[in-house]
Amino acid sequence: MVQRNKNFAKLQAGYLFPEINRRKTEFLAKNPEANIISLGIGDTTEPLSKTVVKALVNAAEGMGSLDGYSGYGAEQGMAPLREKIAEVFYDNSIAADEVFISDGAKCDTGRLQMMFGNDVTLAVQDPSYPVYVDSGVIMGQTGEYNNDNQQFDNIVYMKCVPENDFFPELEKADIIYFCSPNNPTGAVATREQLEKLVDFAKTNQSIIIFDAAYAEFISEPDVPKSIYEIDGAKDVAIEICSFSKPFGYTGVRLGWTIVPKTVQFEDGTPVHNDWNRVMTTVFNGASNIIQKATIEVLNSEQGLAEMKALVSFYMENARIIKEALDELGFTTYGGTNAPYTWVKIEGKDSWEAFSYILENAHIVTTPGAGFGPGGEGYVRFSAFAHRENVLEAIERMKKLDL
Ligand code: PL4
Numbered sequence: 001m002v003q004r005n006k007n008f009a010k011l012q013a014g015y016l017f018p019e020i021n022r023r024k025t026e027f028l029a030k031n032p033e034a035n036i037i038s039l040g041i042g043d044t045t046e047p048l049s050k051t052v053v054k055a056l057v058n059a060a061e062g063m064g065s066l067d068g069y070s071g072y073g074a075e076q077g078m079a080p081l082r083e084k085i086a087e088v089f090y091d092n093s094i095a096a097d098e099v100f101i102s103d104g105a106k107c108d109t110g111r112l113q114m115m116f117g118n119d120v121t122l123a124v125q126d127p128s129y130p131v132y133v134d135s136g137v138i139m140g141q142t143g144e145y146n147n148d149n150q151q152f153d154n155i156v157y158m159k160c161v162p163e164n165d166f167f168p169e170l171e172k173a174d175i176i177y178f179c180s181p182n183n184p185t186g187a188v189a190t191r192e193q194l195e196k197l198v199d200f201a202k203t204n205q206s207i208i209i210f211d212a213a214y215a216e217f218i219s220e221p222d223v224p225k226s227i228y229e230i231d232g233a234k235d236v237a238i239e240i241c242s243f244s245k246p247f248g249y250t251g252v253r254l255g256w257t258i259v260p261k262t263v264q265f266e267d268g269t270p271v272h273n274d275w276n277r278v279m280t281t282v283f284n285g286a287s288n289i290i291q292k293a294t295i296e297v298l299n300s301e302q303g304l305a306e307m308k309a310l311v312s313f314y315m316e317n318a319r320i321i322k323e324a325l326d327e328l329g330f331t332t333y334g335g336t337n338a339p340y341t342w343v344k345i346e347g348k349d350s351w352e353a354f355s356y357i358l359e360n361a362h363i364v365t366t367p368g369a370g371f372g373p374g375g376e377g378y379v380r381f382s383a384f385a386h387r388e389n390v391l392e393a394i395e396r397m398k399k400l401d402l
Contacts, residue, residue, distance in 0.1 A: 007140045010152070016130045016370040017041050023355075024364050031362075037389045037396075039321070040364035042183070042339065042382045044248040046313060049306035052247065055293035063289060070288050075280045077101025077256070078291045084298040085256055089215075089241070093228055094258055098272065100279055103286050104255040105213045105242040106131055112209060112238065112257075113139040115271075115278045116175060123156035123173035127184055127371030127378075129211065132177040150373040159374050160185055162333060167193045170200040178227075179211040181218060184371045184380040185342045186318075186334010188223050194230045201236040207263060207271070208237040213255075216246035216311050218337045234260040238271065243294065245314075245339065245384075246307050254290050314339050317390045318383035324394040325381070339383040342368070345402070353379050353402065361396035 013019060020040050028034060048056070062068030076082070082099040086092055102108045109131045118140035124132050133155060136142055143153025151157050158168030166187030170176070178197060180189040189197070201208050210227040218225055227233045242255035263271040285291075297303035322335035325343055335341035345353040350367035357363050357379070366382070368375030383390070 005138070007138050007142075010137050010142065010145055011134060012145055015134060016366070019370070020354075020364065020366060024358070027358055034362045036358075036362050036364060037385065037393045038364045039381045039383075039385055039390075039393055040366045042245070042384050044245060044250045044314075044384050045386055046248060046310060048248050048252070049297075049303065049310065051297050051300050051303035051306055052293065055296035055300075055303070056289065058296065059289040059292035062292065073285045073288050073291070075283050075285050076276065077286060078288070078295065080295050081291050081298075082256075084295055088298050088304070090226060090228060090258075094260070098258055098260050100257045100259060100275065101286050101291060102255045102257055102279075102283070103253045104244060105211060105240045105257075108240050108255060108257045109209070109211075110135045111278055111282065112240075112275075113141070114282065115274050116141070120174040121154055121156065123158055123171055123176045123206075124372070125160045125168055125178060125182065126157035126373060127160065127368060127375030128177060129179060129183045130371060132209075133372065150369075157372060157374065160187065161374065166333070167196075170197065172204045172206070174206055176201060176206050176208045177211065178208055179213070181214040181338035182334070182340075183211075183214065183338070184340055184366065184368065184375060184378075186336075186338040186340040187342075188218060188220070188337040191222060191224055191230070194224055194227060194233075198227070198230045198233045198236060202232060205266075206236065208233075210237050210239045212239050213242045214245060214338050215241060216307070217315060217339055219315065220337055223337060228258070228260075234262050236263060238263065238275075246311050247294075247297070248310060249290075252290055254286055254294055313387075314383045317385060317387065320390055320394065321381050321383060324397065328397060335383070341381040341383070343379050343381060345377055345379055348402075350376055350379055356402065357397075357400065361393070361400055363393050363396060 082096040085099045086094045086096045113135045122136045142155050145152050156171045156173045160166040160168050166185050215225040227237045227239050239258040243249040259272045259275045261270050261272045318335040318339050322332050322341045325332050331344040333342040350369040354367040366380040368378030
């Protein structure tokens, strides 16, 4: 018999988001008449913009002609798309060949773990997007799970709480995951905080994986959208990013990872070399239709304006949710530079609060504990929803005794 990868036995439960869907489906099976509103999983709800649709049609039609047809492409992505991303999102401070096109930030998070192997130590913000920890566990980077503190050995959990303004006391590890704007707390790191992070990584010879999936949701002018706005970051940081949320591509799938050629491993090998090896070996490129279409969208002022309008729509949802919950007496965080509102719950643990809100208001949220032990006592409200559902959810929340 084939031995099971022993790391899977360390995982504590199903991956968070399918587990939330499972509980929602179970509730619906028992209460088929319930009109559920989902403010749980951060999944976009509004249709693709006109420019995106037109560009997708053009790209698909092109594939139907002899001249326009293309098969496998470069695993690293189409050159004009890499160039355009460097220009639009990094003002050409990043070279086009440091941009690797992917099928999304989540997928690259997993592939990055493959590059680092199982001999590294990880540090994560606690709470954090569960993929960082779970993929590290699967890769064999962690020890066993401890029931007493709900942490894995060999992972450094850096607490992010209101008392430290959600910026943790930084702790030494080989790989430091850092997400800003943050999922789930909605906090955004200031320039000074990011300078501290980069300094810390330099001093301790760590590599930062900076998850900027929500960068476009930042509204304050001096808040960095990219870690590369910080001097020295190109020596210590990899950045993952995504078209999912600002362009509504959660189902379309397109993202990118920046690996500057100046980030090195201990033996002097540029990380860029190994990342190129990973991508050319286990990835076959993002869909050429999506890539071609996105080049057209990024070349269009109208396309970029529509993206900004979509982001504003979701951020107006976030404002409505936060304001209403504040008025109801909850203590809330986030929701101004991020599409998530992080809500303190008194007298219930976060899974109890999740169940209570689902059963009594028919609203799906995300329990904070699903993001790590530091998330206990909170639930996360997502702003990715139709406006009428947000307004209806607020009315239902008013009737709760929570
Ligand atoms: C549910 C910090 C959402 N099935 O779409 P991608 O792969 O480019 O980006 C995923 C991603 C990357 N980084 C951060 C994220 O928050 C997300 C998406 N997170 C959420 O509700 O927290 C969707 C989760 C999806 C998943 O597992 O990612």
